[in-house]
Amino acid sequence: MKSLEDLDLLPEPEDHRILTAIDNQALGYSGDDYGLTDEEAKQLRWPLGPMKKLEHPTGAIFFSLFVLLLIAGWPWVNSYLIPILPNSEWAYEDSGIRQLQSEGYFGQGVHVCIVDTGIDMEHPDFSHQQLLGFRDFVGGNHDLVRDVGESSHGTLMAGILISNGTSKGAAPEVGLSVALALDSEGTSGSTDRVAQAIRWCRITQKVDIISLSLGGSPSEFTSNIDSQTNLAVQEALDSGIFVVAAAGNTGLNLDINDVSQPSSLPGVISVGAISKSGNVWGSSAFGSSIDRATGEERNFPNQKPEVVAPGVNIFSTASSTLSSPYAYSSGTSDSTVFVTGALALIIQQCRDSIEGSDGYIDENEMILVKHALASSSDRSNFESGNHNSHSGYGALDLVKWSEEVAFIFNVE
Numbered sequence: 255m256k257s258l259e260d261l262d263l264l265p266e267p268e269d270h271r272i273l274t275a276i277d278n279q280a281l282g283y284s285g286d287d288y289g290l291t292d293e294e295a296k297q298l299r300w301p302l303g304p305m306k307k308l309e310h311p312t313g314a315i316f317f318s319l320f321v322l323l324l325i326a327g328w329p330w331v332n333s334y335l336i337p338i339l340p341n342s343e344w345a346y347e348d349s350g351i352r353q354l355q356s357e358g359y360f361g362q363g364v365h366v367c368i369v370d371t372g373i374d375m376e377h378p379d380f381s382h383q384q385l386l387g388f389r390d391f392v393g394g395n396h397d398l399v400r401d402v403g404e405s406s407h408g409t410l411m412a413g414i415l416i417s418n419g420t421s422k423g424a425a426p427e428v429g430l431s432v433a434l435a436l437d438s439e440g441t442s443g444s445t446d447r448v449a450q451a452i453r454w455c456r457i458t459q460k461v462d463i464i465s466l467s468l469g470g471s472p473s474e475f476t477s478n479i480d481s482q483t484n485l486a487v488q489e490a491l492d493s494g495i496f497v498v499a500a501a502g503n504t505g506l507n508l509d510i511n512d513v514s515q516p517s518s519l520p521g522v523i524s525v526g527a528i529s530k531s532g533n534v535w536g537s538s539a540f541g542s543s544i545d546r547a548t549g550e551e552r553n554f555p556n557q558k559p560e561v562v563a564p565g566v567n568i569f570s571t572a573s574s575t576l577s578s579p580y581a582y583s584s585g586t587s588d589s590t591v592f593v594t595g596a597l598a599l600i601i602q603q604c605r606d607s608i609e610g611s612d613g614y615i616d617e618n619e620m621i622l623v624k625h626a627l628a629s630s631s632d633r634s635n636f637e638s639g640n641h642n643s644h645s646g647y648g649a650l651d652l653v654k655w656s657e658e659v660a661f662i663f664n665v666e
Contacts, residue, residue, distance in 0.1 A: 341569045342567070342568045342570070343421070344530050345564030345592065346422075346424065348530075348649075349563060349592055349649075349651070350651050350653040350654070351592070351596055351652050354599045354603070354652055355599075359602050360425060360427040360428075360599070360602075361428035361595065361598040361599055361602055362427040362428070363429075364425070364463070364598040364601045364602050364605075365386065365428065365430075365459065365460070365462050365463075366428045366429070366430055366462065366464075366594060367431040367433060367454075367461040367464050368411060368430065368432050368433070368465045368467075368591075369435050369448060369452060369455065369466055369468065370403075370407055370408035370411055370412075370432070370433075370435070370467060371402050371403030371408040371409075371434065371440060372388075372402050372408045372434035373385075373432045374400065374409040374571075374573055374574050374579075376574040377417075377573075377579055378419055378574070378579070379418060379421070380413075380416065380417065380418075380571070381419070382418050383430060385431065386429045387432070387458065387459045388433075389431075389432075389433050389434065389454050389458075391450050392434055392436070392437055401573065403436065403440055404439065405572075405583075407587070408432065409571050409572060409573065410581060410583045410587075410588075411465070411467045411570075412571065413570035414568060414588060414591040415428065415591050416428065417570065420580065421570075424595020424596060424598070424599070425595040425598040431459040431461060433451035435448050436468060440468075445483040448466075448482075448483045449481075452486035452487060452489075452490055453486050453489065455495075456489060456490045456495055461495060462495065463495065463497075463498060463598060464490055464496070464497045464498070465499075465590060466499040466500065466517070466590065467585075467587030467590045467591060468500060469499060469500050469501075469513075469514025469515055470483075471502070471504065471510060472513070472514060481515070484515060484519060487516040488519065488521070491521040491617070492617070494614055494620070496597055496601075496623070497516070497519075497521065497522045498522070498523045498590055498597065499517035499522050499590060500514060500517060500585070500587050500590045501513040501524045501525055501526040501527075501538060501539040501558070501586045502514030502538075502586055503538070503539065503585050504537070504540075505536055505540060510540075512539070512540070512546060513526075513539045513558045514539060517558070517559070518541075518545070518546065518547075518558060519547075520545065521556070521621075523593060524541065524558045524559040525560070525563055525565075525586055525592075525593045526538040526539065526561070526563075526565075526586055526645065527584070527588065527589040528562045528565065528589070528649055529566035530564075530567070534644050534645050535565055535566050535585075538559075538565070538644065540644050541557065541558030541643045541646070543557070543643070554625075554640070554641070555621070555624040555625045557646070558646070560624065560627060560631075560647055561593060561627060561631050561646045561647060561648065561649070562646055562649050562650070563593050563649065564588070564589060565584060565588040565589030565592070568582065568583050568584065569582055570583060592650060596650060596652040599652065600655065600659055603660075604656075604660060604665050607663035607664065608622075608663055622659075626655055626659045626661075627658075628641075630651055630654035630657070630658040631646065631648030631649060631654075631655075632648045632651040633645070636649075
């Protein structure tokens with residue numbers, strides 16, 4: 255039987271809060287599984303050897319007293335730790351978002367709709383924001399603005415976009431509408447429910463961008479290409495609304511070989527996730543070279559995924575009922591919101607030029623914006639080539655994306 259000296263605690267790639275005890279000589283997960291380098295992955299291991307002294311009765315007593323004191327003083331300890339714990343400023347810096355913000359762009363005049371588990375508007379970092387719309391497609395309680403997610407998924411995503419307090423989001427001055435279409439477990443239960451939410455964003459809210467940190471496995475939709483969700487997304491695209499959606503967290507599932515629905519649709523911007531090191535997160539979905547809906551090969555700039563963005567250990571807003579209402583999150587859900595925020599800044603900066611004389615964004619203009627995204631994405635951290643099934647056209651570089659859009663649309 256192994257002693258504590260022979261064991262390490264290893265965080266699970268899908269949820270770093272879950273720790274597994276393994277032999278300290280075992281290889282464990284590779285860096286790719288976490289979206290890190292192998293050396294960074296080794297640093298995540300927690301040796302249990304130093305805890306062996308707690309097997310002694312005296313050590314156990316002191317340990318018990320320590321735990322009791324920690325519990326009693328947790329609100330104070332937690333409030334002290336939040337300012338000094340690692341934040342996600344790197345994500346906003348590396349993606350170029352902070353650069354455009356320094357030039358005065360924060361998303362003002364751009365309307366975004368998030369379809370998720372709702373939002374906790376009692377969070378102090380949202381005090382500057384007044385929702386432009388809220389609709390409950392799960393329980394029908396439209397007057398009670400809330401987040402029904404067990405992990406406050408909707409609030410976490412909203413924080414990446416609009417927070418303005420402990421941290422500043424990607425586009426804190428956008429107008430925001432929220433559709434509650436996912437239940438407490440983050441599932442829709444019905445594609446019709448998500449479709450209704452998307453149509454509400456389009457018809458009632460008349461938004462510029464719909465952000466979908468959600469998706470279904472491509473295998474679930476192979477025989478249902480014309481699902482209500484896909485149809486609703488296509489209607490939004492046809493109406494000149496940009497749709498940004500998560501590529502999915504299925505990269506470690508060898509049975510799945512494409513991004514999630516509806517991010518697989520040609521006009522949608524499908525987003526994968528990278529870590530602080532710049533590596534693609536291991537669980538970020540791979541895209542297929544073939545469009546399942548048509549059986550034809552995907553072409554530039556609609557190959558999947560289109561782009562990767564920060565999405566590993568992202569610090570954001572959580573339930574306001576917590577003593578310290580913040581949490582870390584990982585996944586293509588997070589990276590989706592970074593691209594949504596970046597796009598909001600571009601629309602604020604270049605709307606008149608993108609819309610043209612008719613004051614409307616048509617299909618060709620949306621393709622040109624995607625063309626600019628594909629051409630400007632940073633591939634310096636990836637293998638050579640124009641597109642890769644895991645890293646897309648490259649990492650989000652908002653500064654270059656903005657410059658490319660300005661060039662294409664002759665922005666003065």
